[in-house]
Each structure stands twice: as structure tokens, then as C-alpha cells.
Amino acid sequence: MRATLLYAADDVRVEDVADPKIHNATDAVVRVVLSCICGSDLWPYKSLPPTDNPRHMGHEFLGVVEETGPEVRTLAPGDLVVAPFVYSDNTCAYCREGLQTSCLHGGQWGVNGVDGGQGQAARVPYADGTLVKLPVEEGSDLLPDLLSLSDILCTGYHAARTAGVAQGDSVTVVGDGAVGLAAVISARLLGAEQIILMGRHQARTDLGRDFGATDVVAERGEEGIARVRELTGGQGTRKVLECVGLKDAIVQSFGVVRDGGTISRVGAPQFAEVPFGFGDFMRNITLTGGVAPARAYIEELLPHILDGSIRPGRVFDRTLALEDIADGYRAMNDREALKVLIRP
């Protein structure tokens, strides 16, 4: 089959790789119908040193089950399924608590002999635990929305849930990327009244307004903090969803959070130390979040997509064939595209 390999920064290739096969009795093989490029794929795209062992890319996909191992009980060939961005058995102590990202037997796509998501097919470990069946046809218009369950919608929702966003709440979302926009959708779903979106790309913040943002703040740094405080009677918002992962974004988050408030970060931190000293200790700020256990949220979010009340798939603003995926990486890296769909 064809799959996406990264050989070095800025060197994405689509090549022939071995077809996936059942290795373990709990595996399934899934033919990929739709996948996409993640903001986090851009980190290695910008920085990977040249290698002869290319990285198998992609961790967001949905597709059709082609084959199942003898111990797979809940899925059958022909089922349309979505895969969360890590696989997990969904039975261990962590999975039962909804922390599938810490699954004792789980792991990441694209490493240790497991396929990446940006290919024509994938072997899925712990298929019963990992995959969620989708009650639509392969040709459904909802597929881009449903694909967002693989990562970005669940990641934005994890931010909102771990921050404890509740009815009537005030929320700042830091970052207008796909996850930030999903965080807006999620804050709205959970009943937030004021949703301030901090971002400076107007096409994206306009979509954020459509998704439920009540205010947009394009300023950054001290100026951005002052603007959010103006919008909140000087106090800041009770919840801040940090959807970037850079140090400036976390500093901004501390600047706009109300005393006693919570910052949830779902942007993978590209820094080792958080500036969180005596001053913010005196303000009783909580820092929560982390990598999203997408699997924990899929069933909960699915009905909102099926009934059309949320349309997270609107973040996809370009569609490319798998063979052209390198151009998708380039376009996202150049901020020419927000998020790129891939049709194998």
C-alpha cells in the first residue's frame, strides 16, 4: 500500500510500504477512507534530522474494517469506524477511568510496527478497545465532522472538560488553530456564556465566531491580556483553554485567567518549565489538561455531530489526494491552510 513517510524536515514522501496484516488476535485491518494532517505533525516536519528510518506519519483516520483477528468481538468487516489518535485496550484501570492515553497496553500510531494514519490502510491493535463504529455510510457528508473525533474535537473538548467549563461560564480560548476552534465548539456545548477567542487570523476567528465565540481578541502579549481584562470587568475569565503549546501562549493564559480560575492546556508544550511562581500561587490558579484521551469522549460527542448541531469538519479548508500530501504539509506550515483532509 501507499503511505506517508517523513525522511527529514521538509521531506515528506508517499511510498510503497508493506500491506497491513493481522498480527495479534485483537487486531483489525482498516482501509482508510479519510485522514488528515495534524498541527502536531508540523513539529517533526519542521525539525526532524535526516534519517534512513523514516517516520510513518498520521494519527487521525476513519475507514472501513476489512479484516478482524479471531478475538475481535464488536466489529466486523464492512463497519465504518473512527480511530482515536492513540490506540488502547479500553479495559485496563486507566482506560476504565477515561484516561486511554495512559493505557497500560496502548501506544502511538506509526511506531513499533503499527501503521500511521496517513496511508491507504492500517493495522489497528486492540480493535475492540480502540475503534468506534460510526452509524453512517461511507459516502456521508458528515465524514469530515466525524474525522474530527479522531483528535481535534476531542482535544478541544478535553480542554473544556478538564477546565470544568460549566453553564454560564466565562472562557478564553488561546489559539485559533483547529484545536482552538474545537475548544470554542466545546465550551459552547458545555454552556459557556462568554467565549473570548484569542487569535489573529481573521478567516479562523470568523469561523470561531460561527462556532460560538462571543469576542475575538487579535492582540497578543500584554496588549492582548489588557483587552481580555477589559472584556471581563478587569478580572479575567474563570477558565482558559490553551490550545497552542508555546511558552508565550501559557504566559498569556496566566495573564487572562481570573483568580481562582483554571487553565487547561492541550497544546503539546514545546517547553520544559512553566512560569508559575509565587504570584499565581497567591491567586490560586490551577493548571490542568494534557494529551486528550479522545477515546473517552467519542460516544459522548458523536450525537452532536449526527444531529448537525456542531460542524467541527468546517476546520478542513483543503482536500488533497494522498499522493499530494507533501503539499498539504507545506500549506499548513505556511499557514495557507488551516487543516488539510487527505483522501487516499
Next chain:
Amino acid sequence: MRATLLYAADDVRVEDVADPKIHNATDAVVRVVLSCICGSDLWPYKSLPPTDNPRHMGHEFLGVVEETGPEVRTLAPGDLVVAPFVYSDNTCAYCREGLQTSCLHGGQWGVNGVDGGQGQAARVPYADGTLVKLPVEEGSDLLPDLLSLSDILCTGYHAARTAGVAQGDSVTVVGDGAVGLAAVISARLLGAEQIILMGRHQARTDLGRDFGATDVVAERGEEGIARVRELTGGQGTRKVLECVGLKDAIVQSFGVVRDGGTISRVGAPQFAEVPFGFGDFMRNITLTGGVAPARAYIEELLPHILDGSIRPGRVFDRTLALEDIADGYRAMNDREALKVLIRP
């Protein structure tokens, strides 16, 4: 009256200062019956540069109301009261949410013309909001226990509450100082099943066992982390209460917390940056806590002291007269005393 002044590191003096008087209609004047020295008093005791404007020390006291301003409604001369370690109006938006440390009109003892607690009397701003009446006599044996409501018991309880300690929980308490021991009491009160106390002063950890610690780990650093993991099936505890405030203690806390778990820190951080990067992000660790709004917890904790079910006053292992307070600072700084009671 006589009061405690700090002129420089290691230079504590008891001197004559102006007698407190009613300044504002909401003030009360309280004659101090019992006060004490706090671990946090040791920071300036170790570091204050010499000054001609000495610092008025002390923020934990209980005493008898002597006089009230015309707008004080709930208190009268003769009432025995305890003061939390900051004053607050208890009516603003933050106070109503139980975050009296962020009170819009509140402040600290010993600054801006407000007396410190280590003296013979104190003017108490917002007396109705700040003070809590105690239903015992001035000669009660419970006074040391009740004084702990001023700071350490509520601080330990804040750690346990913000960490979300619940029935059956596993908890590590980092630090065997007075606050750490109060955190043990609090974790026990909230139903924790396993309480691992990390500390290496045996007299203190023995008291910790009396208070409810199920295990004591005297090792520190990597060795201490390994020991806690041994005691928890390799996983760490769900909650960690960090009661020290030094960077080593927070590093240790991240080392012993279970994936998906919460660290609550109530030791005032003596460092600006928290090592909380990608690895702990992937484990979904929450960092919460902060300065304790003691006022929020006093009514809730008071009955447990009155019925004798908790005896936090046992942390006081030395009693001195006010005139001898300098020796109390020395003894606590030398770790010769755990916590020193002061009788004016």
C-alpha cells in the same frame, strides 16, 4: 502594647508599638490570647535585609474582642474569636466563592497600618467578615487546636480539598512540617485510604502516623519516588499534597503522582518556574492549590476540633512568652521546634 518586629534576618525584637484603635466603622480591636510562629515567618527571618522600617510579624492568632466599630454587627466585646491569616470582607464576589485570599478589600496582617498577630492586640479590619466566633471559654484546653484554624489546619485542608481527595483515595503528603501534618489530618478527614507521608524527622512523622498516615517514606529524591511507587503498585498516588514550597519538593511530587492525578501545592513556592513539560503533559497531571482561603474552611473544620476527633494543636511542641519570641524563631529555624505557641 508589645509586638514583634523584624529588623533584619535573625534580628527579631519585641518592642512597644501604638495600641490598636478603631479606624474604620467595620474594625474591631482584639486582645490576643494565643498566637504562634509560622514556617513562612522563617523566610524573612532568614533573608530580610536590615531596615529602619521593621516588619510587624505574625498572622495567626486568636483572642477576645475588646471593642467594635459602629458597623460591626455579629461580634461584641468579650467574644472569643479566631482570625484567618488574611483579613477579608467576606461579602465580595471572591469571598462569596470561598476565595477570601483574593478579597477585593482584604489584605495581610502587619502591613499598611494593620497590626501583626504576634503582639498583645490587633486592629482587625472587616471584623464581621474576618473573625469567627469560638464557642469555648478563654481557658479552654482546645485553644491550641483552635488556633490551627488560623492557618495550618486550613492550609492542609485546602491542599486536600483542591486536590479533590475523596473516600478511598491514595494520597502522598510531601513534607512533615506543621502544614504537612495538617494535610495528613485533612486527607484522613476526607476519607483517604492510603496516606504516604514523606519526611525524615522521626518525631514529626510519628505524629503524622498518629494523625492518620499509613506509610512514612524518609527517603528523598529518586529513592523516595521509587519507594512511593513500590507502595502503590508502581503507579504513584492519585493525589499529592505538596507542603514545602521548594523546587525539590515539587519535582518529587511529579515523581510520585499517578497518571491523571493531581498535585496540590500549599507550600508558598520559593521558585518562579515549575518543571512541568511534555512528559507530565502526556500523563495528564494537574497542578492546583495555592494560598489557602482559611476563612472559607473554619466553620467546616471547627466541629471536628470541638468534638475532639482531630487534635491539630499537637503540632505545637513549645510554648513561649511573647518577650521570648526571638528564641522561638531560632528554635524553629534550627528545626529544634516544630511549631511554637506564643502567649502574650
